[in-house]
Amino acid sequence: MRENTVLVGAFLLLCGSPAPCVRADVIVLAEGPAVAGLRCEYRAGPLGIDSSTPRLSWVLESAKRGVVQSAYRVLVASNAARLAADEGDLWDSGKVVSSESAQVAYAGARLASRMQCHWKVMVWDGRGDASAWSAPARWTMGxxxxxxxxxxxxxxEVAPEYAARGRA
Incomplete structure (x- = not known):
């Protein structure tokens, strides 16, 4: 028992106090699942997507072990303001019960050439706890x-002397 007390005391002495020894990002992750790594067609923030049904991917992050995704919701908006207002004017998937988080096909309104699409994702874990919305991401249609x-x-242009020799 005395050894444990000495070790804890030495640890606290080195840190100054318990608070600086704890990382803030770990505390945030411990509260529940989080979504990161949003990608469209394997790329982050791509330009010139030439598919009318781009595929979307994301990563579930958690400080806890064994956390799995049980459902997701994708919002896609035509501008950042609508997305910030949680308005998916291009696509609101609603809550989809699925563990899929890779290559989820866009299934919203028809996309036009040169259109910018802003999107974010929310997931639920196996216990039914919802994450916050992911950071917004975007892609641009080609x-x-x-x-x-x-x-x-x-x-x-091919020089005439080369064209005459059949080297054009």
Whole structure:
């Protein structure tokens, strides 16, 4: 017993007090599950997504062992203000009972070329405890229809002497 008292005393002496020895981010995670690592088509904040049904992924984080996702809710909005107001004008998945957190297909309103999509996720763990909303993320759509491409090939013209020799 005396050895334990000495060890605890030495620990407190080294730290100054118990409070500085505890990391704040661990305390936050201990309260429940958290969502991080939002990705669209395997990338964080991608530009030029050319799929009309992009796939979304996220990671469940918890300081506790054995925590699993039992459900999720995805909100996708056309601007950051709507997303901040919890308004998924493009897609609100509602609570979906599923452990899936990788490559969840977007199933909302039709997406247009060059559109910015802002999104966030909330999950529930196996005990039914909900996380807070994740930090917001976004992706930008590319050109979805071939007719929208207006580019032309950029390059030097072939010199006449090479064209005549069949090297063009």
């Amino acid at each position: 050109l979805l229809d071939r007719s929208e491409w207006r580019g032309e090939w950029i390059g030097a």
